[in-house]
Amino acid sequence: MLRDDVEPALNSAIEKINKLHSDVNRFRTTPKQRTIGFVLHVEPIAVGDGPHQFTRDWALIELYKEKIVWDSFKGNKVYVGENLSPSDYCNTMFPRSEDQASYKYPRDGLLQAYGVVKHEEIRSPQHLDANGDGLATGTTVGRVNGLDSFTRVYTEYGIEQTGVPSLAGPGDSGAIVLERGGAIVGMLTGGGGANEATDITYLTPYWWLEEQMKKVFPDSYLYDVV
Template identity: 30%
Template sequence: MILSVPSSSGFGTHPNATSAEKARDASPGILSILEDHNVKDAVVEWYEGTVEKLAGPALMRVARETNPTYYVRRPFTAVLGMPIATKEEKDDTDVQGSVSFFSHENKTSTGKASTRVLAVSNNHVLRQDTTVDYQFQGALGEIRALIAANDAETTRLATEIDCLEAKPKSTDPDQAEEDEEALAIVKNELDKLKKNNITLQRSQYSMDRYFVDWAPKISVEVDDRAYTRDIGTFELDSLKFKDHFQGNVVDLVVLINADSSFPSNRMLRIQGVVTPELLASPDCYDENGYPIFIVGKDGNTTNLTLGRYSGLDAYLCDKSGKESIEVANYNYDKKSGNFSAKGDSGALIWTGDGRMLAILHSGMPRGLNSHVTFATPAWWVLEQLRVHYPYADFNRATF
């Protein structure tokens, strides 16, 4: 793996995969290659590290504003960075991550009108088995149909109970006993049906809130670019999101007091995407004149943080030998803290003017700190989403 910043080159190896002597012997050749490409006075740095998916443990419950811990929890709000948690029944495992951004489907792939609003995150946050493609098959329709049928049967049973209770008691002991037994049986059936419907409605509520719609398997072999495709979508329920939905915006409450240049309503609208050309050569510069993007992200664990992207790729090779190219983002400075950590998977990385830059999916810790955050270019992610959702709109501000 090669990571580069101006005047330095960092080489990360898998733990125990090399030695200090081998690193020393390889360094002169590396410096020679850099000099051949007009990179002078470079410093070679070696370190060990393992790339980790930044999914974390279960979320805390959402607190009300009257709760004194409100601001230290990740509130469940319809803005980017919204925390999400999935729970697989298979092994009772909880996983958490963040919403990347929202998208309106507009039309299905066949051209049929659609009002669905989808949220995007990492596949490894939404699914346990990331080695197979997943496409939702519509179980919600079956649940809704069963609830409707149960409602109709509930009405019928209630009417039958009314009739049995209104019926005068027969003077025939056998008939009277039969009527009482019938009433008890119908009441029992009604109670059972009501309990079943409560269970079904809870399932519908859970699935309506967000259920995975599409999650192609994680792959670095989608095309010859070798980017990591680690994406998945889930549908939002209009009853729960419509009233407060604002589209793709970031709440800058943490930074609003530090810089008066931010929007007065503290909401930064995300619109547009950093092109491949600008990813390779940023159109902004740091204090030393190097091309760079100062970037931000709002993640479930580290909340709103700033970092730096210098326009250079990271080349990763996993233990199985598969290679990928990633967008490498570094901490803002030595005092700013980690740009990301476990639980931030899926967070959107954006520029100061609100353009999508990349989708965070993993990182490499260095000691107790996060050394570098890896992400997939946002322009390429949108390209992959449009293969499945050809009419997707990423800029609408209403549900």
């Protein structure tokens, strides 16, 4: 038997799931109905690009505004609730007692992505773990000890890549890495290690990617905070 305070919440969740199932069956049955945008521009891939030697590998997607129900659109959010409970999120992302006074768990486990971590902040992380090292998060958790923590040099091609301790695994290229408050650190472009395990993740800083996008499409932007 369910407690009186549990049953209403469970019934509400079931109703939401049933409505989602009904809406998907009615409005998202065919691939055409599930298409919500198109590739507006694909930038040619380049490694060791410019004075910073960053990896250039991005595409710009334009959404069909009429396909989105803006009244209920949740914006650019990352679901952290699956991996981190409120207490786990607090202990992992805010391990220093002086930080926990302002700690708030993202509503519904959805971390709002907004803002961009600038170059000087990446080199000197503002958020520290219990050992005083940098900290960042997405749906997985890891530390950023300054963007230039590791450098991989491909001598035969004259290429250098900068990386951070591993945050990801195979197939995660293109994922966005956020700091604990939701500011965008960078886009994941690859990984590597001394053996089959990946122990280093390579990121292209988002502040630089945004600059490149604005050069091609000055009016491009991420959708506003909801």
